[in-house]
Amino acid sequence: xxxxxxxxxxxxxxxxxxxxxxxxxxxxxxxxxxxxxxxxxxxxxxxxxxxxxxxxxxxxxxxxxxxxxxxxxxxxxxxxxxxxxxxxxxxxxxxxxxxxxxxxxxxxxxxxxxxxxxxxxxxxxxxxxxxxxxxxxxxxxxxxxxxxxxxxxxxxxxxxxxxxxxxxxxxxxxxxxxxxxxxxxxxxxxxxxxxxxxxxxxxxxxxxxxxxxxxxxxxxxxxxxxxxxxxxxxxxxxxxxxxxxxxxxxxxxxxxxxxxxxxxxxxxxxxxxxxxxxxxxxxxxxxxxxxxxxxxxxxxxxxxxxxxxxxxxxxxxxxxxxxxxxxxx
Amino acid sequence: xxxxxxxxxxxxxxxxxxxxxxxxxxxxxxxxxxxxxxxxxxxxxxxxxxxxxxxxxxxxxxxxxxxxxxxxxxxxxxxxxxxxxxxxxxxxxxxxxxxxxxxxxxxxxxxxxxxxxxxxxxxxxxxxxxxxxxxxxxxxxxxxxxxxxxxxxxxxxxxxxxxxxxxxxxxxxxxxxxxxxxxxxxxxxxxxxxxxxxxxxxxxxx
Ligand SMILES: Nc1ncnc2c1ncn2[C@@H]1O[C@H](COP(=O)(O)OP(=O)(O)O)[C@@H](O)[C@H]1O
Ligand SMILES: [Mg+2]
Numbered sequence: 001x002x003x004x005x006x007x008x009x010x011x012x013x014x015x016x017x018x019x020x021x022x023x024x025x026x027x028x029x030x031x032x033x034x035x036x037x038x039x040x041x042x043x044x045x046x047x048x049x050x051x052x053x054x055x056x057x058x059x060x061x062x063x064x065x066x067x068x069x070x071x072x073x074x075x076x077x078x079x080x081x082x083x084x085x086x087x088x089x090x091x092x093x094x095x096x097x098x099x100x101x102x103x104x105x106x107x108x109x110x111x112x113x114x115x116x117x118x119x120x121x122x123x124x125x126x127x128x129x130x131x132x133x134x135x136x137x138x139x140x141x142x143x144x145x146x147x148x149x150x151x152x153x154x155x156x157x158x159x160x161x162x163x164x165x166x167x168x169x170x171x172x173x174x175x176x177x178x179x180x181x182x183x184x185x186x187x188x189x190x191x192x193x194x195x196x197x198x199x200x201x202x203x204x205x206x207x208x209x210x211x212x213x214x215x216x217x218x219x220x221x222x223x224x225x226x227x228x229x230x231x232x233x234x235x236x237x238x239x240x241x242x243x244x245x246x247x248x249x250x251x252x253x254x255x256x257x258x259x260x261x262x263x264x265x266x267x268x269x270x271x272x273x274x275x276x277x278x279x280x281x282x283x284x285x286x287x288x289x290x291x292x293x294x295x296x297x298x299x300x301x302x303x304x305x306x307x308x309x310x311x312x313x314x315x316x317x318x319x320x321x322x323x324x325x326x327x328x329x
Numbered sequence: 330x331x332x333x334x335x336x337x338x339x340x341x342x343x344x345x346x347x348x349x350x351x352x353x354x355x356x357x358x359x360x361x362x363x364x365x366x367x368x369x370x371x372x373x374x375x376x377x378x379x380x381x382x383x384x385x386x387x388x389x390x391x392x393x394x395x396x397x398x399x400x401x402x403x404x405x406x407x408x409x410x411x412x413x414x415x416x417x418x419x420x421x422x423x424x425x426x427x428x429x430x431x432x433x434x435x436x437x438x439x440x441x442x443x444x445x446x447x448x449x450x451x452x453x454x455x456x457x458x459x460x461x462x463x464x465x466x467x468x469x470x471x472x473x474x475x476x477x478x479x480x481x482x483x484x485x486x487x488x489x490x491x492x493x494x495x496x497x498x499x500x501x502x503x504x505x506x507x508x509x510x511x512x513x514x515x516x517x518x519x520x521x522x523x524x525x526x527x528x529x530x531x532x533x534x535x
Contacts, residue, residue: 085402145499146504
């Protein structure tokens with residue numbers, strides 16, 4: 001393992017300290033926690049927006065804190081959900097009297113910890129609502145199992161719910177647009193090489209030199225299949241077709257080409273070029289495109305493609321201003 | 330035998346030793362059908378429990394269990410944190426008011442823990458989770474009349490081994506679908522250590 005760290009057991013604390021130092025005008029760390037909040041929180045009568053999850057997905061989620069997006073992010077251990085007490089502190093810190101909205105990625109750990117925190121907050125008289133993002137089409141959509149994972153599409157939920165909250169909308173309104181976004185967003189990822197958790201010291205899975213995995217999760221969970229590496233165009237075709245087969249995107253869409261941590265932007269743009277061509281051929285109108293690192297998996301090499309079907313309301317919310325360093329509009 | 334405050338503290342100190350000894354093994358199990366963190370999570374959480382218990386004055390077993398629950402909930406993280414937290418919190422409530430805790434009350438506490446964790450995780454028997462160890466252990470306690478160390482270990486161990494043949498439908502392991510068959514469930518293994526530790530306390534108390 002070769003990493004720029006001080007101590008494998010301190011990476012999260014060290015990272016959080018580094019995230020706030022130098023940025024103290026806009027964000028602060030709640031002492032003795034790994035919760036990061038806007039300095040102006042709680043904002044009176046604005047719905048507070050909280051997200052979070054395991055770390056290792058940077059800039060998710062702390063990079064999305066800012067006016068027009070999140071009010072707080074709860075940072076867990078690497079790839080491990082944060083705990084209810086920490087989430088509760090975040091909820092309390094951003095509650096301005098209009099309630100708090102939680103954006104949760106669909107992993108058992110995240111769902112359980114956020115739900116427990118929500119119950120604790122409600123017991124203290126804070127109104128809490130939530131949405132669970134499950135955009136990963138690589139997993140079977142089933143109510144009998146854990147169901148689909150939440151991946152890069154989560155960032156678009158942050159943006160849209162955040163814009164709605166910033167406009168002064170009620171908790172119910174924020175929930176409505178967040179749910180609409182979840183219903184209209186689909187993603188799928190792929191990887192070329194694995195990542196190594198600092199505390200584990202070795203890669204969490206293996207991929208051969210000329211091998212890739214389609215449908216991989218952002219913690220290296222298995223995808224749909226492993227096969228020979230093919231060209232960027234062929235990868236783009238496979239990923240895009242899987243999204244189009246899962247949901248009717250006719251009309252306007254937003255496209256996100258997301259790097260998993262170790263993929264040069266050059267390669268992301270090569271993928272984007274083909275994705276745009278495919279969509280044009282299908283008469284799907286690309287309203288907005290995002291290319292870059294939004295939801296990573298440490299130093300995993302690979303990318304994901306996200307499509308979000310847009311109506312006028314979602315377009316407007318996507319376009320309103322955001323101060324978040326990792327998603328400036 | 331009846332379970333005293335001291336017995337219950339010993340239970341978790343012993344459980345911690347097992348989590349530390351098997352940290353790598355639990356993580357390895359989680360690498361096969363999860364995300365390679367179960368041993369790290371459990372070792373972190375139980376170490377915190379072991380650090381805390383000897384420094385406090387507990388009036389009842391219920392208080393010990395409550396502190397264990399809150400510590401695990403705030404230190405383990407992942408799925409296991411809220412799941413184990415729920416189990417011990419429900420047990421704490423169920424045994425409240427009886428000290429030391431007799432066999433029937435303890436059995437009732439275990440059952441309440443099981444009911445709680447099934448609700449929290451929306452999991453039932455046969456989904457390749459720690460429920461598959463807790464359910465048979467609760468049945469075993471309900472059939473018995475007094476604490477039985479050897480049979481407890483045997484029951485928990487068999488239950489743990491049996492998770493190998495199950496296809497996971499809950500937790501991260503569900504993503505592995507049929508490939509999850511052939512591997513023991515990490516959470517069932519950490520649960521086995523908890524019952525193995527309990528058996529040691531029972532042996533000492535006899
Ligand atoms: N829905 C559930 N209900 C009950 N137990 C579960 C559930 N999901 C996962 N588990 C248990 O949790 C264990 C995994 O714990 P851990 O690795 O610490 O959390 P995570 O899966 O978040 O990484 C599994 O081996 C399983 O026994
Ligand atoms: Mg795990």
